[in-house]
Amino acid sequence: MKKAPLSVTESQLKSIQKLIQTAKFDDAIKQAKQLQQQTSDRQDQIQLWYLIAVAQRYTKALSQALASIEALLELDPSYSRAHQEQGHIYIALAKPQQATAAFEQATELNPCLLASWQELIELYRHAQQMDKVQQVANAMAKLKSLPPALLAVTELMHEGKLLKAEQICRHFLQQNKRHIEGMCLLAEIGIELKIYDDAEFLLASALELAPNHVYARSQYLNLLLRLGKYKTAEQQVEKLLIEQPNNISFKVAKANALTGLGKIAQAITLYEQAIAEDPSTAGFHLQLGHALKAEGNINEAVKAYQKAYQLKPNYGDAFWSLANTKTYRFSDNEIAQMQTQQASENLAIADKVQLYFATGKAFEDRKQYNQAFQAYQQGNDLQHAHNGFDISNIEQQVDEQIKYCSAELFQNRGQLGLKAPDAIFIVGLPRAGSTLLEQILASHSQIDGTMELHNILGLAARLRGRNPANQVSQYPKNLAEIKTEYFQRFGQQFIDETRVYREQAPFFIDKMPNNFLHIGLIRLILPNAKIIDARRAPMACCFSGFKQLFAEGQDFSYNLEDIGRYYQAYLKLMTHWQTVLPDFVLTVNHEDIVDDLEHQVRRMLDFCGLEFEQSCLDFHKTQRTIKTPSSEQVRQPIYKSATEQWKNFEQHLAPLKQVLNIK
DSSP: OOOOOOOOOOOHHHHHHHHHHTTTTHHHHHHHHHHHHHHHHHHHHHHHHHHHHHHHHHHTTTTHHHHHHHHHHHOOTTTTHHHHHHHHHHTTOOOOHHHHHHHHHHHOOOOTTTHHHHHHHHHHHHHHHHHHHHHHHHHHHHHSSSSSSHHHHHHHHHHTTTHHHHHHHHHHHHHSTTTTTHHHHHHHHHHHOOOOOHHHHHHHHHHHTTOHHHHHHHHHHHHHHTTTOOOHHHHHHHHHHHHHHTHHHHHHHHHHHHHHOHHHHHHHHHHHHHHHHHOHHHHHHHHHHHHHHHHHHHHHHHHHHHHHHHHHHOHHHHHHHHHSSSOOOOHHHHHHHHHHHOOOOTTTTHHHHHHHHHHHHHHHHTTHHHHHHHHHHHHHHHHHHOOOOOOOOOOOHHHHHHHHHHHHHHHHHTTTTTTOEEOOOOOOOOOOOOTHHHHHHTSSSSSEEEEEOOHOOOOOHHHHOOOTOSOOOOOTGGGTTTTTHHHHHHHHHHHHGGGOOOOOOOOEEEOOOOGGGGGHHHHHHHHHHHEEEEEEEEHHHHHHHHHHHOOSSSSGGSSHHHHHHHHHHHHHHHHHHHHHHHHHHEEHHHHHHHHHHHHHHHHHHHHHOOOOGGTTTTTGOOOOOOOOOTTGGGGSSSSOOOTTGGGGGGGHHHHHHHHTOOO
């Protein structure tokens, strides 16, 4: 029986490093190459190639060292220390231009590499580029001002070693409890790990200690925008603009907050001002495009997106934003440009993923379904490989909801929440038709449409707490244990925090699809809320999710088996809610809406206790801000063409059909 390849241990790597430090370079190379024969692990190979290259450079075997670095970069083009080592080799080869490019790439990937900065300062000085000498001197001064522990943390973060970085940073803060830079770094790690509550608390605490710390406040602002807390974000950016009224980044951040609050005209004015000041920044044109699209001005949005990729030809987000209008058709030249950029070795992963999804949409529109699927698959594979998603965590959450959110819980605690009937929740899977249902209901005079609000997810995260040692989180078990007065308080907090997204109507919609996981919590804090389950046939729903690149929060959708298991978990939990909370949830099938719009509209309005209004049938005429992928589709009469699109790709969908038990 063939033995599994061995992994290289930390002690073996340190042994090679010691050989290099004691100038036993040939022994180091020999030992590293022997270990290469014993392991097929990608990370092991990367570390060994790096050590081999360093030892080869010290022995003056420069062409071999360069070949070793090139082998490493084939495995991982983003390995910053490899680019740094490449720079050292080029200096030894007396090739200053190539050395400069290598060190620049190294510092772009990891701004903490002091050795690269030190080499760059000499290279720039020799090339008489004194403006760049000053920029590097500033970067080095900032790095040298950090305590050694935090410098190590920053370097680990850029190398993707987040858990180790967190460990060192927490230890540092235990000894230096009020160190603002340390708090900001730990918050940044929390954001990367998607532990947003911890990050938000850390940054708010840092600002209490140092109200004038511009970096901490700008970091807090960016987190608030990411969490959809646009009103608080607007308040924070106003404070920053008092300090730095001409800061163009802060002006754009204010525009982002205003877009989130639905104040699109004001946001567009700010974006246009930013572009007038700095017309060459592609990101400003992209964000202007987003605002124009939300407003419904699709032609101008397209021009803004096109301008973004003209300024930055490898700007994946610009191409994907064009694809994500759902109505744009790419030219031959644009498809060729996307394919050329995908092949670039130094392209960031996010750009590459966006280009794959955009190319998939381009080929699908041309009915070239095999090429379309290949591009979608490449984008999904790359995204899945880097998001660390584990579907079993969702399945465990569903099981915990079923276990702890029992009929007995609602019998004992079901009437403790706020009695306000204002909220209508639309839940389900993304791409199941929730935007269409929202547009229909928001066309009623008594209902305000809002957006996908993060408030329920945020409350669930706070109740869950953070206790990695426990397999079972505190939530939802603690719903039976927390003080009874909390339920009304949580309900009032939800109504108060969401008021900023409403206009004057007595009812409003929260269309965050993931709220289906928290229907029990909603029932306890808002017993008179209404919940509509936007449901779509499994193959159509799942494949539509698979070919959609989401901004954030739908990590299950990048693998066919995962998305099928997620759909099954959703059905399992919705069946539970119907059992323990009869008549609390109305299921509306997308196919029924397509077949008989008026009947389904009347069903929903009856469920919400509202009179029928013709405007709900003429929903496509309603003017309002829409910020989801379906924004253009719901501005048209019923969109029937999507119900069978998956069948064009059926030959590729066997893993999905198997999970869904579809023959």
